[in-house]
Amino acid sequence: MNSTILEAEEHVLSTLEKDGSRRWLRPKLSPGHWLTLRRVVAYLLIAVFTLIPFLKIDGKPAILLDIVRRKFTLFGYTFLPTDSLLLAVFAVGSLISIFLLTAFFGRVWCGWACPQTVYMEFVFRPIERLFDGTMGRGGQPKSGRSNAALRWGFRYAIYAVISFYLANTFLAYFVGVETLWQWVQQSPLTHPTPFLVVAFVTVAMMFDFCFFREQLCIIACPYGRFQSVLLDRNSLIVAYNKNRGEPRGKGTKSRSVSLPVLTDSADPSLNADLQSQGDCVDCGLCVTTCPTGIDIRKGLQMECINCTQCIDACNTVMSKVGRPPNLIRYSSQAADTGGRWSLLRPRVVIYPIILTLLASTFFYLLLSKNHFDAVIIRERGNPYTRMENDLIRNVVRLKLTNRQDYPMALTISPQNTSVTLRLAEPDFRLEPGESRIFHLQADVPDDAFQKGRLEVGITIENDRQQQTRVRLPMSGPLGS
Numbered sequence: 001m002n003s004t005i006l007e008a009e010e011h012v013l014s015t016l017e018k019d020g021s022r023r024w025l026r027p028k029l030s031p032g033h034w035l036t037l038r039r040v041v042a043y044l045l046i047a048v049f050t051l052i053p054f055l056k057i058d059g060k061p062a063i064l065l066d067i068v069r070r071k072f073t074l075f076g077y078t079f080l081p082t083d084s085l086l087l088a089v090f091a092v093g094s095l096i097s098i099f100l101l102t103a104f105f106g107r108v109w110c111g112w113a114c115p116q117t118v119y120m121e122f123v124f125r126p127i128e129r130l131f132d133g134t135m136g137r138g139g140q141p142k143s144g145r146s147n148a149a150l151r152w153g154f155r156y157a158i159y160a161v162i163s164f165y166l167a168n169t170f171l172a173y174f175v176g177v178e179t180l181w182q183w184v185q186q187s188p189l190t191h192p193t194p195f196l197v198v199a200f201v202t203v204a205m206m207f208d209f210c211f212f213r214e215q216l217c218i219i220a221c222p223y224g225r226f227q228s229v230l231l232d233r234n235s236l237i238v239a240y241n242k243n244r245g246e247p248r249g250k251g252t253k254s255r256s257v258s259l260p261v262l263t264d265s266a267d268p269s270l271n272a273d274l275q276s277q278g279d280c281v282d283c284g285l286c287v288t289t290c291p292t293g294i295d296i297r298k299g300l301q302m303e304c305i306n307c308t309q310c311i312d313a314c315n316t317v318m319s320k321v322g323r324p325p326n327l328i329r330y331s332s333q334a335a336d337t338g339g340r341w342s343l344l345r346p347r348v349v350i351y352p353i354i355l356t357l358l359a360s361t362f363f364y365l366l367l368s369k370n371h372f373d374a375v376i377i378r379e380r381g382n383p384y385t386r387m388e389n390d391l392i393r394n395v396v397r398l399k400l401t402n403r404q405d406y407p408m409a410l411t412i413s414p415q416n417t418s419v420t421l422r423l424a425e426p427d428f429r430l431e432p433g434e435s436r437i438f439h440l441q442a443d444v445p446d447d448a449f450q451k452g453r454l455e456v457g458i459t460i461e462n463d464r465q466q467q468t469r470v471r472l473p474m475s476g477p478l479g480s
């Protein structure tokens with residue numbers, strides 16, 4: 001039986017052929033001013049990403065995301081599980097900062113700083129070009145090369161080494177370099193879980209940088225999907241100047257060079273033709289250089305990661321044909337449609353206001369943190385027990401967290417003298433960063449209760465005279 005696959009009328013995705021098969025992109029490198037700048041930024045970012053796990057601030061790692069112990073250290077400050085509000089404020093603030101950055105500079109993150117772009121374009125693709133040669137016109141290899149299998153093998157071996165190294169760096173952010181170094185020197189069987197994490201991340205990196213590639217930006221990254229709401233008409237975008245470029249036409253390369261001569265040409269129709277043509281010579285270099293395979297001349301597209309490669313490609317062409325640069329350039333939708341670029345608009349006012357509020361809340365919460373946290377947790381079951389001598393006993397759990405880098409010996413005292421406090425644990429101390437639950441008995445005469453309720457203030461003090469206070473809501477008999 002003959003089966004016919006209907007072909008799509010046009011390309012649905014730049015990485016799909018019309019029949020649905022993968023269209024492999026081999027973007028041609030376009031040297032230029034922007035590429036040089038991006039290279040500097042990319043290698044700086046790679047250096048920062050590699051060095052951060054080694055950096056210490058006040059003896060603490062600059063960044064350590066210790067998920068197992070539920071402690072996040074950021075720039076010398078350790079967030080504990082009791083800091084969930086602080087972390088939430090921090091996370092929302094980071095999100096709003098990204099919104100603000102996008103409102104001003106469009107997808108500057110994607111093209112300049114995203115690890116996917118940085119490692120793909122400045123590590124993996126250069127290695128590919130080293131072994132397979134640079135691409136010619138239309139994104140095809142310039143010529144066949146010998147020892148293809150050997151080159152393929154070397155290329156993938158280098159990819160594997162880099163991916164393994166990246167996986168170890170990634171793990172260092174979660175366990176610290178010292179722990180990682182210990183594990184590296186031991187057999188994988190001694191620490192199978194981290195070994196499996198490194199193996200998994202290595203395979204995931206290989207899959208991404210060798211196979212999935214630009215599809216991560218085009219179909220998988222949520223940030224790319226949000227562009228339509230995060231950008232506005234005044235956000236910075238990479239755009240083709242249609243007014244100047246159209247109508248485009250092939251074979252117009254010589255016109256600019258000979259334009260003064262043609263102006264005096266005896267053939268007025270030829271002269272008029274050339275005068276009416278735009279600056280785009282339809283060379284297609286802006287398309288073959290694009291890492292996501294799109295044609296920027298079709299307007300703003302979600303696939304555009306603002307990598308500026310088409311700007312560099314087109315500027316080279318414009319210089320060759322003697323036309324002014326920046327036929328493709330940084331612009332905005334407002335400027336492209338003849339409007340005025342406006343810095344001041346609602347979202348760039350609202351976002352900073354929200355950010356200021358969040359930053360104030362964050363620093364207020366941060367500065368009002370005690371040296372140690374104390375939380376009262378009521379036991380389940382019987383709310384109170386009647387003891388001898390008309391005493392009412394409540395048993396609660398007292399959760400204490402040492403936020404400091406030194407051990408603490410603690411004492412506990414009630415603010416109300418009629419209350420007697422007793423701890424079940426003899427050792428009332430905390431190691432640095434330790435979080436521990438103590439069992440606390442509170443005895444009060446039954447006539448101290450009003451309608452079965454009594455609030456008792458408790459002061460907890462460490463051996464450095466640093467204090468924190470908690471309130472213990474006690475339950476007692478209703479009739480007393």
Ligand code: SF4
Pocket residue numbers: 238286289290291292293294295296303304305306307308309310311
């Ligand atoms: S259209 Fe230009 S800026 Fe956008 S991804 Fe392609 S090459 Fe980069």
Ligand code: SF4
Pocket residue numbers: 240245248279280281282283284285286287297313314315317327328
């Ligand atoms: S690189 Fe410039 S001249 Fe060439 S097709 Fe693109 S826009 Fe036109």
